[in-house]
Amino acid sequence: MAFEIIGTGRALPSRRVDNDELSTMMDTSDEWIRSHTGIGARYIAAEEVAASDLALEAAQKALAQAAGISGDLKESEAERALKEAALSLDMIILATATPDYYGTPSTACIVQDKIGAKHAGAMDIGAGCTGFIYALETGAAFLALGADRKRVLVIGTDVLSKIADWSDRSSCVLFGDGSGAVVLEKTPAPTEGKGRRGLIRTVLGADGSGADYLRVERGGSRYPFKDREQLEKAPFLKMDGQVVYNFAVKAITDTVKDILAKEGISSDQVARIIPHQANARIIQAAAKRLRIPEEKFYINIEEYANTSSASIPIALDELHRNGELHKGDLILTVGFGSGLTYGANLLVW
Secondary structure, three states, X not given: OEXXXXXXXXXXXXXXXXXXXXXXXXXXXXXXXXXXXXXXXXXXXXXXXXXXXXXXXXXXXXXXXXXXXXXXXXXXXXXXXXXXXXXXXXXXEEEOOOOOOOOOOOHHHHHHHHHOOOOOEEEXXXXXXXXXXXXXXXXXXXXXXXXXXXXXXXXXXXEHHHOOOOXXXXXXXXXXXXXXXXXXXXEOOOOOOOOOOEEEEEEEEEOHHHHHHEEXXXXXXXXXXXXXXXXXXXXXXXXXXXXXXXXXHHHHHHHHHHHHHHHOXXXXXXXXXEEOOOOHHHHHHHHHHHXXXXXXXXXXXXXXXXXXXXXHHHHHHHHHHOOOOOOOOEEEEEEEEOOOEEEEEEEEO
């Protein structure tokens, strides 16, 4: 019994903001941003666009691919096939740090309704930028515990531009908006030996002592808004950049070593490493410590910036649709984020 990704999809806002445009809004430059982060552009959601809107588009693309819907089908036939694909879902697991609403309802429930997945449960996962890695493992565990369960839609979606402090030039340049989704299906393929497929191992971890280093302070039950309170400044994401950088490099390094050791393989056997796209310098530093060629790490942060829980599924979809993932490839995803959290998935494509 294997848990295989049978469809991928991604969605981005229509507005692309490059570094030169940012330099007209604040005291920064393309050279500074690129040299410190590797970022050249990001996509910014319109005021009326929420996390669920991008998630819906990514989900529909993943479902269409899983159902084999092509441009050759008539529009009515494609719509019918997409509805059937949605009805085949048993669960929707959505990772986000920027839900449509505070606390309730879950953003997953909003997506469930919009795609017509009437037979599916739905829930959100809050693990920051590691969210998709947590969600994929949760989806596999859900499928493993029910003989009648077959498909899970796993989504990572975030609109970090809504919680970024655009007066803080050191942090706001890092973030972009986007969504990525995959359809995870239980199949009879083996997970060991020759011909193994799907998700074969996951490592998850957290260091809650670092919770204060990456947080949105106001609005929760610890520091709730008060009736008739006037805010001098909206509640934005706060980050201790240097501490998070050091944590991230160590998290990638230790987690990659851990999952390879537990599986008893070397990095040479891995076709691609897909890291969370937070900062190109973090990935480069981790690659150097691991003594793994930087070329093995897929980096697309130049175009998208840090899209939080969406960064890994966006990269997966990009690689998949570009024909750069091949059947039998060993793929390693690795991420880190608020919490502080970290983790990795090892899967055979």
